[in-house]
Amino acid sequence: MFYHTKKLQYFKAPEKPDAIYAKKIQELIGGTFGEMTVMMQYLFQGWNCRGPAKYRDMLLDIGTEEIGHVEMLATMIAHLLDKAPIKLQEEGAQDPVVGAVMGGTKARDSITDIIGAAMNPQHAIVSGLGAMPADSVGFPWNGRFIVASGNLLADFRSNLHAESQGRLQAVRMYEMSNDPGVKDTLSFMIARDTMHQNQWIAAVKDLEESGLETTPVPGSFPLDLEKREFAYQFWNHSEGTESAEGLWAKGPSPDGKGEFQYIENPQPLGPEPNPPQSDPRLHGTPLSPTDGTGQVQGGNGSPLINRTTISK
Numbered sequence: 001m002f003y004h005t006k007k008l009q010y011f012k013a014p015e016k017p018d019a020i021y022a023k024k025i026q027e028l029i030g031g032t033f034g035e036m037t038v039m040m041q042y043l044f045q046g047w048n049c050r051g052p053a054k055y056r057d058m059l060l061d062i063g064t065e066e067i068g069h070v071e072m073l074a075t076m077i078a079h080l081l082d083k084a085p086i087k088l089q090e091e092g093a094q095d096p097v098v099g100a101v102m103g104g105t106k107a108r109d110s111i112t113d114i115i116g117a118a119m120n121p122q123h124a125i126v127s128g129l130g131a132m133p134a135d136s137v138g139f140p141w142n143g144r145f146i147v148a149s150g151n152l153l154a155d156f157r158s159n160l161h162a163e164s165q166g167r168l169q170a171v172r173m174y175e176m177s178n179d180p181g182v183k184d185t186l187s188f189m190i191a192r193d194t195m196h197q198n199q200w201i202a203a204v205k206d207l208e209e210s211g212l213e214t215t216p217v218p219g220s221f222p223l224d225l226e227k228r229e230f231a232y233q234f235w236n237h238s239e240g241t242e243s244a245e246g247l248w249a250k251g252p253s254p255d256g257k258g259e260f261q262y263i264e265n266p267q268p269l270g271p272e273p274n275p276p277q278s279d280p281r282l283h284g285t286p287l288s289p290t291d292g293t294g295q296v297q298g299g300n301g302s303p304l305i306n307r308t309t310i311s312k
Contacts, residue, residue, distance in 0.1 A: 019119035022080035027136035033165035039066035044148035074131035153213035160200040167193035232258035
């Protein structure tokens with residue numbers, strides 16, 4: 001059961017409308033690393049959790065908090081879109097494209113500027129000046145953005161990645177605004193992202209120290225089934241050897257199970273590819289010419305493949 005409290009977790013209203021900034025805020029709602037993504041990611045991880053109750057409870061705590069963050073941003077967009085149609089009509093009287101043509105400059109440049117600095121028309125046409133489950137360019141939020149694998153260590157690392165990207169985008173949005181109310185609300189959300197990054201780092205450590213999961217993920221796969229001689233080799237696949245200076249190229253591996261080795265000039269370990277010929281019924285291009293009946297001819301004209309002998 002979910003219980004909705006009518007008060008927002010935190011909110012300071014923008015001091016003035018800004019339809020263009022509302023378009024940008026959509027990225028923090030429905031973008032790949034937006035609040036909808038982390039909300040659904042944490043909830044599904046929690047619902048699917050088979051591990052100790054503390055992990056399930058923690059996941060559902062933070063997932064529910066993220067529902068509130070979607071509501072905060074949706075409320076901000078509503079304020080930013082206030083009276084937007086009137087404002088746009090006034091600005092529309094000064095057509096930058098016409099001005100560019102009359103002034104002898106490139107109209108294409110003006111059109112490009114408009115695309116990046118105009119109100120999202122769907123805010124007026126589709127949502128009635130409200131937020132939408134989409135990103136800043138109108139791409140609908142997609143459930144494929146979320147990760148919920150059933151392996152908590154793999155998931156917690158994905159969560160740290162999502163919070164890192166999400167905080168980065170929120171900070172960039174903070175820098176793009178001069179509105180005190182917007183910056184105040186984003187400052188709170190940035191602080192929560194700080195907590196969540198540290199939370200997932202702590203959760204990874206807690207999980208590994210419990211012995212339930214270890215690096216490499218999944219820890220349940222027998223290491224003797226992988227080719228261990230290649231498990232800690234860094235292969236230099238580009239010109240230069242600057243990559244040899246990193247911790248990934250020498251010394252003990254973080255999992256404590258091997259020593260990094262730098263391979264400066266890696267050599268191929270397999271043969272040249274020789275893919276089998278395709279089924280003639282699929283009409284792919286064969287290695288040799290056919291005789292027109294579906295039979296591929298050899299160098300002396302003898303058939304190599306017969307249509308009737310192909311297994312069905």
